[in-house]
Amino acid sequence: MTLDPSAIVARHHGDASRLVQILHDVMAVEGHVAPPVITALARALGLPRGQVEGVVEFYSFFSSEPRGRFRVLFSDNITDEMAGSHELRKHMLDSFRLQPGEVSRDGLVSIGTTSCTGLCDQGPAMLVNDRAIPRLTPARIGAITSLIRGDVPVDRWPDNLFPIASHVERRDLLLSTELSPGAAIDAAIARGAAATIEEITRSGLRGRGGAGFSTGTKWAACASAPGPERYIVCNADEGEPGTFKDRELLAAHADLLFEGMTVAGFAVGASKGILYLRAEYPFLVEPLLATLEARRRAGLLGERVRDAFAFDIELHVGAGAYVCGEESALIESLEGKRGIPRNRPPYPVTHGYLQKPTVVNNVETLVAAALVATHGAGFLRAVGTPKSSGTKILSVSGDVARPGIYEYPFGVSVQQVLDDAGAVDTQAVQVGGPSGMLLSASELHRRIAFEDVPSAGAFMVFDGSRDMLAVVENFTRFFAHESCGFCTPCRVGTTLSAQMMKRVVSGTGSRRDVKDLAKVSNLMRATSHCGLGTTAGNPVLDALAKFRPSFDKRLRSLEVLPTFDLDEALAPAREATARDDEGAHFTNQTSQAEKP
Amino acid sequence: MSPDVKEVKKKLRVATTSLAGCFGCHMSLLDIDERLVPLLDLIELDSSPLTDIKHCGPCDLGLIEGGLCNAENVHKLREFRAHCKILVAVGACAINGGLPAQRNHLDIRECLQTVYLTGLGVERGFIPNDPELPLPLKQVHPLHDVVKIDYFLPGCPPSADAIWQFLTDLIAGRTPKLGHGLIHYD
Numbered sequence: 001m002t003l004d005p006s007a008i009v010a011r012h013h014g015d016a017s018r019l020v021q022i023l024h025d026v027m028a029v030e031g032h033v034a035p036p037v038i039t040a041l042a043r044a045l046g047l048p049r050g051q052v053e054g055v056v057e058f059y060s061f062f063s064s065e066p067r068g069r070f071r072v073l074f075s076d077n078i079t080d081e082m083a084g085s086h087e088l089r090k091h092m093l094d095s096f097r098l099q100p101g102e103v104s105r106d107g108l109v110s111i112g113t114t115s116c117t118g119l120c121d122q123g124p125a126m127l128v129n130d131r132a133i134p135r136l137t138p139a140r141i142g143a144i145t146s147l148i149r150g151d152v153p154v155d156r157w158p159d160n161l162f163p164i165a166s167h168v169e170r171r172d173l174l175l176s177t178e179l180s181p182g183a184a185i186d187a188a189i190a191r192g193a194a195a196t197i198e199e200i201t202r203s204g205l206r207g208r209g210g211a212g213f214s215t216g217t218k219w220a221a222c223a224s225a226p227g228p229e230r231y232i233v234c235n236a237d238e239g240e241p242g243t244f245k246d247r248e249l250l251a252a253h254a255d256l257l258f259e260g261m262t263v264a265g266f267a268v269g270a271s272k273g274i275l276y277l278r279a280e281y282p283f284l285v286e287p288l289l290a291t292l293e294a295r296r297r298a299g300l301l302g303e304r305v306r307d308a309f310a311f312d313i314e315l316h317v318g319a320g321a322y323v324c325g326e327e328s329a330l331i332e333s334l335e336g337k338r339g340i341p342r343n344r345p346p347y348p349v350t351h352g353y354l355q356k357p358t359v360v361n362n363v364e365t366l367v368a369a370a371l372v373a374t375h376g377a378g379f380l381r382a383v384g385t386p387k388s389s390g391t392k393i394l395s396v397s398g399d400v401a402r403p404g405i406y407e408y409p410f411g412v413s414v415q416q417v418l419d420d421a422g423a424v425d426t427q428a429v430q431v432g433g434p435s436g437m438l439l440s441a442s443e444l445h446r447r448i449a450f451e452d453v454p455s456a457g458a459f460m461v462f463d464g465s466r467d468m469l470a471v472v473e474n475f476t477r478f479f480a481h482e483s484c485g486f487c488t489p490c491r492v493g494t495t496l497s498a499q500m501m502k503r504v505v506s507g508t509g510s511r512r513d514v515k516d517l518a519k520v521s522n523l524m525r526a527t528s529h530c531g532l533g534t535t536a537g538n539p540v541l542d543a544l545a546k547f548r549p550s551f552d553k554r555l556r557s558l559e560v561l562p563t564f565d566l567d568e569a570l571a572p573a574r575e576a577t578a579r580d581d582e583g584a585h586f587t588n589q590t591s592q593a594e595k596p
Numbered sequence: 597m598s599p600d601v602k603e604v605k606k607k608l609r610v611a612t613t614s615l616a617g618c619f620g621c622h623m624s625l626l627d628i629d630e631r632l633v634p635l636l637d638l639i640e641l642d643s644s645p646l647t648d649i650k651h652c653g654p655c656d657l658g659l660i661e662g663g664l665c666n667a668e669n670v671h672k673l674r675e676f677r678a679h680c681k682i683l684v685a686v687g688a689c690a691i692n693g694g695l696p697a698q699r700n701h702l703d704i705r706e707c708l709q710t711v712y713l714t715g716l717g718v719e720r721g722f723i724p725n726d727p728e729l730p731l732p733l734k735q736v737h738p739l740h741d742v743v744k745i746d747y748f749l750p751g752c753p754p755s756a757d758a759i760w761q762f763l764t765d766l767i768a769g770r771t772p773k774l775g776h777g778l779i780h781y782d
């Protein structure tokens with residue numbers, strides 16, 4: 001297939017807000033977006049060239065330079081690391097004689113990392129040309145290596161490489177309730193729009209995406225915002241490492257989700273819904289489109305839903321940026337721009353997609369809303385705790401016998417989850433992902449609920465054999481990679497934290513690093529522009545509070561040490577001058593008490 | 597300050613140096629103009645470009661402009677750290693590497709080769725290799741990458757007023773505070 005930028009733009013009706021989707025199409029043909037293509041797209045869309053280039057450079061799934069015909073990205077979440085991903089990656093790099101990120105000379109292959117593929121229950125995992133491969137082993141890596149050597153297109157790779165397993169270990173309200181398509185919509189119509197919102201409010205449903213905002217209040221604010229057009233956006237970005245519960249809902253309960261979006265559309269008076277799906281879940285695209293089509297045929301989407309209102313749903317695929325899970329960055333991305341969080345307020349409920357009133361809800365929130373619409377507020381109220389009604393779906397991974405999806409009533413203790421999942425000798429649990437809360441072994445009695453330990457769904461378990469500082473170091477790397485760079489505290493702070501943690505973990509740190517880690521983390525928390533920066537210091541601060549001895553044990557000195565190897569820093573100049581005299585070396589690397 | 601207080605109070609001993617800097621920060625220090633006179637009542641200079649004392653003795657305060665671009669810079673910095681109770685990074689170069697750090701994305705070997713061997717107009721060139729010469733570091737570093745720095749005085753250069761305010765605060769035993777007009781302007 002040859003690339004025709006103007007034909008691709010035409011296919012998207014010349015709509016500049018579809019730029020991210022347009023770039024996906026270009027990537028699918030050529031594997032990169034070459035500078036002349038950027039120019040052509042800008043012209044065809046009537047955008048400044050710099051804006052198109054900015055979008056290409058922003059998203060890690062896009063590239064303006066050719067990458068390998070086979071683009072291998074190892075998932076770099078801590079659970080993948082614990083399952084041996086670093087060794088597997090090194091093995092693969094060695095067998096192709098490549099450096100990380102480098103493209104082989106013949107243009108065949110490049111091997112890098114990506115933040116989290118949402119396959120933590122079946123890692124280590126990788127993406128090859130944006131297709132996910134779970135459960136990597138040396139044997140599977142060997143097979144993949146031969147397929148790449150043989151230049152076999154990924155479409156023709158053996159089927160047994162790709163299947164994504166579904167490990168549902170505990171079902172409660174959401175995962176065990178079947179609904180016949182249309183039931184929630186019918187119930188909402190019968191009740192009326194305003195009463196539906198009231199029912200949602202009464203159920204006590206709170207957002208499952210992290211912030212825990214009252215869903216009924218959000219819908220009511222959107223419904224009463226001025227203007228004729230409104231939008232329902234489902235946040236299926238699921239970028240928080242260790243979270244994969246939306247994956248399960250999208251794979252096995254898509255009807256329920258679309259039902260929830262349609263109910264929301266009816267309730268607030270929106271006629272369009274958008275599902276923002278993370279690019280790491282390409283295997284969900286076809287089934288989701290098929291479900292949408294089936295619902296259109298059944299009259300559950302389209303111009304006349306149940307002869308009562310118009311509502312349809314469109315699928316947008318993200319492009320590998322964690323920050324796009326933040327609702328205002330997500331909206332920017334939907335509008336075809338770089339995913340830079342907006343100033344809030346105004347909030348999306350009044351100025352969202354295309355500056356129109358918009359509801360942004362997490363997948364799990366909308367699924368729960370569909371059930372409330374059908375069965376009433378009491379259905380959710382009956383379980384959970386006073387301030388957290390209903391259930392929470394947890395994605396359990398790490399050192400447990402049975403990783404997978406566990407749905408519990410809110411209020412479940414961390415220990416209960418550990419027991420059910422078969423965890424032994426637990427040293428720590430990271431609840432809610434890197435941006436969440438790190439719990440030590442003395443806190444396992446604590447409860448998953450907005451009143452105590454809130455969680456967006458991740459539940460990563462570390463047993464006594466794990467180096468908790470290496471865990472935290474992985475998280476700091478994650479934030480440094482995902483910071484969008486818009487504001488200085490986060491852009492600079494995340495990178496400084498990652499560098500300092502690396503020094504501490506590698507045993508070259510000094511007490512100054514530990515002090516500065518706390519300082520930088522607090523500064524990010526206090527001054528960052530969006531939730532990514534304000535939470536990026538959490539793992540460091542939690543670890544400093546709960547695992548302080550692990551830090552102190554690692555320090556090479558209580559004095560301030562150089563942050564780099566002084567003698568090694570002279571090596572290139574030694575080489576260029578062919579010098580090896582005493583003055584060409586640093587003999588004293590550590591002491592600052594040098595006398596003249 | 598009343599005359600008798602001045603007499604009992606020992607003068608602060610101050611050393612200054614320019615590492616990988618442009619002397620702009622030192623010029624800014626001199627820009628405090630006529631306030632130099634009362635300042636010299638309060639301090640006495642140790643090693644400094646202004647005194648030509650080569651090595652730093654025990655001091656209360658060290659002011660350093662410029663970052664670290666070569667081995668000698670590192671030795672000088674450590675000498676200052678060993679002798680100064682309070683060490684201040686003065687100016688953008690000392691704090692961030694500044695302009696000299698623009699070379700950080702270049703390979704220092706290639707720099708040396710281009711400048712001394714292959715560059716335009718170079719004939720019979722060779723890369724200087726006398727042991728007397730300090731070798732350049734792979735990259736330019738800020739001071740705090742190598743030693744503990746007690747205060748950072750930002751600006752390129754910090755204004756004379758900022759330097760004055762900073763020094764007088766410190767001499768009077770206050771924590772230096774640079775407010776509006778001295779480090780932020782909006």
Ligand SMILES: Cc1cc2nc3c(=O)[nH]c(=O)nc-3n(C[C@H](O)[C@H](O)[C@H](O)COP(=O)(O)O)c2cc1C
Pocket residue numbers: 206207208209210211212213235236237238239240322323324325326327328360361362363365366530531532
């Ligand atoms: C950096 C960052 C990433 C986020 N990622 C997600 C995500 O992947 N999925 C999600 O539902 N919410 C995510 N959120 C929260 C959203 O901003 C928003 O609160 C949520 O989608 C609202 O839906 P809810 O009320 O149903 O929870 C993220 C927030 C931040 C700051």
Ligand code: SF4
Pocket residue numbers: 323340341482483484485486487488490491528529530531532533534
């Ligand atoms: S906090 Fe980080 S992710 Fe958020 S706007 Fe600032 S730089 Fe971007």
Ligand code: SF4
Pocket residue numbers: 616617618619620621661662686687688689690694695751752753754
């Ligand atoms: S900070 Fe500015 S004035 Fe000071 S040495 Fe550097 S370049 Fe010169």
Ligand code: FES
Pocket residue numbers: 488
């Ligand atoms: S120039 Fe952008 S933060 Fe300073």
